[in-house]
Each structure stands twice: as C-alpha cells, then as structure tokens.
Amino acid sequence: MRFIRRLSACYWKNNRFSQRFQSNGRPTAPLGSRFLLDPDKVFDHNMWDHIQWSQEDEERAAEKAIENSLVRIQPELQDKYEREASKHWNEFYKTHQNNFFKDRNWLFMEFPEILPEEEREHCMKIDTRLCEDDHLCENNPAVKTSSVHNFGSCSDDSAVNLQSVKQSGKEFPGSDATYRILEVGCGAGNSVFPILRALCNIPRVFLYCCDFASKAVELVKSHPFFDPSRCFAFVHDVCDDTSPYPFPEESLDVILLIFVLASVHPDRTQGIINRLARLLKPGGMILFRDRGRYDVTQLRFKKGFCLSENFYMRRDGTRVYFFTKDEVHNLFSSAGLIEVQNEMVRRLQVNRKKRVKIHRVWIQSKFQKPLWLTRSKQEYALHNHSS
C-alpha cells in the first residue's frame, strides 16, 4: 500500500513537471499562444499555432489527396475491414500497450466544460493542484460516494429515461453522481487518467469510458490509478446501436470524442452522433477533437490505401477519416445540437535538425443540447430532417 502511495505521489509529481517544462528544461509555451509573425524565424521553435494556409497551399494539398485516392481498396476487402475493425484496434493495443498516445494534458485548457462550472477554475490550474498526495483522494469521504454495483436498469432497454430509473429506485454505475462524463473510444486512458486526476478532490462527478477494443479497456482497468468508485470502463462498439449503455438516456453532462469518430466508417457517423445526443441531459455538451482535412497524415498516404473519399486504411488495418469544419457542423446540427465552437486548427510542426516543416490540421468543436430538446422533440426533429 505504501509503495502504491509513493508511486502515486511520483506519478502526479512527474505529470506536473511534464506540463511545465520541456526536456531541455525550458518552460513550455501554452497551447495556441505561439504565432509565427516573421517567416524567417520558422526554425526558432518546434511548433507554431494558428497557421494561415494560402490558396496555393490549399490547392497543393487537394491535389495530393486526389492523387493518393486514385486507387481504391476493393469493396470485398472494405467490408472485411469494417467487420474486423475492433480486431485491428485490439491488435494495436496488444502491440503498443499504453505507450502510443500521449496523455491529453491540454484537455482542461481546451475543454474546461469537462467539469462542473464551479470546478473549472481549479482545472485551469490543474498542474498546481495538491494531488501529489493520494491521501487527499483516499481520505476524502465525498469521493467514495458513487456506487458501482447492482446495475440492471439498462441491460434490456438502452432507451430508458433517467427520471423513470430514478423513480424505480434502480441503481446504475454512477447513479448517485450529479455530474456524469462519458469518453467514447477511450483507448488506453490518455484522457481518462488526466480526468481522474482532476476529479480526485471533486465529489459526485462520475466518469464512464468505453472502447470496442477489449484490450484497451483492460489496460484502463489495470492501471494503478484506475478508481472504480469514480469511473466505469466498459467494452462498447458505438456503431452497434443495439448495444446498451450502462446508464439511461438524458443522464450525461459531457461526452468526449477525442480522435475516435475518424476511426469509424463515415456512413456510420451520423447515426452515432444521433444516439449520443440522446444520452445527453438537456444543456449537456459534446466535446470533439479529431483529424482535419489535409493533415500531413492524410497527404502522406501512398496510393492503394484509400477506402473512399478522405477515408484511408493504415498498414495495421485501422482506418482514418479526415473531416472538414462544415461536415462536423452538419453532423452535430442534424442531431439537434447547437454549435458553441467549431474550429479548424492549423499548426506547424518543425523539425529543426532536419529543417522540415509539417502541417498538422485538426477540428475542435463543442456542441450543446438545447435545454428544450427532450427525447420526443429530438425524434421529431430527426424525422423531419431525414424526410
């Protein structure tokens, strides 16, 4: 026990430091704050924010994407990759374990809405929190209030309403929390653990996380800082709309989608978002970050890896789609959600040694469920939109 505590103190301490300093000991610039004003200084730093693309840059990128999409993967093989999607991600996590993605330490800076409003100021200063001391979490009775047992309310009907569950007195994981967060496609927990770290001193907030790769969920659950009293991790395929969630509809405050929707077939995306929107409480939010059109990783694909327009297969069998801002807007608006933020973020990464410049593009968005959007109204809106 003492060993775990020491390990824990060390983890928080290291994490704190990794956010404040680079390996060369220089302090890091906060995300989004480094502007390239003088092009001659491009090799002075390894990263520049808010890069503007010229029309020429845009056209050159479009040409590359057209060129690498000329040869498409055969339809039979495409079906096979769709059927075996979870198998490939499972292999991915067996190979890389939790060593591939970095902890998403930018989460609270970019998405303060992850936590209840009254806690947001603390999160912005997350690296100065006193969380090095795990006694703080262990001894705080408030953080142990959530129950993770006796779940049975949603197993036969994923569409049950929170009110009816409450009235029936049935419990589900996190049923006594007042604020609930779900991360879809959580992978090995690179967002889960920064969130759990932030929750350590905040009572009645509960985190759910799911992934269709069982190996990923296993990695999350076996992590020394996984806390089943604050978090419920489960295997779930978001493309399977018959598969129930372990909580009722309209029970979530926040849904996090971090680099996950790009992994699913673009024909499935709208259905996924419609269903996720139903899980949100009125006023709840979806926080989204994913691959943007003409990111360097799209332009680097060789011919023969394209599945359909802007959708590719990687060598390991996992797939990736590259979104535009308008597509993202349409997807979430069609599900009845209101745009709060929707930005195409362009960043320039620089390899100073090799004198190479790399353009990164992603989309960052926030969409909110209107307070008046109840389930029946959402169904009405969806029906009218599709007809």
Ligand SMILES: C[S@@+](CC[C@H](N)C(=O)[O-])C[C@H]1O[C@@H](n2cnc3c(N)ncnc32)[C@H](O)[C@@H]1O
């Ligand atoms: C690029 S990784 C991102 C992981 C994590 N969100 C992060 O930011 O580190 C994409 C994740 O989505 C998961 N995923 C892909 N398709 C999914 C689906 N249909 N249902 C659930 N998870 C899925 C993969 O297994 C993988 O863990």
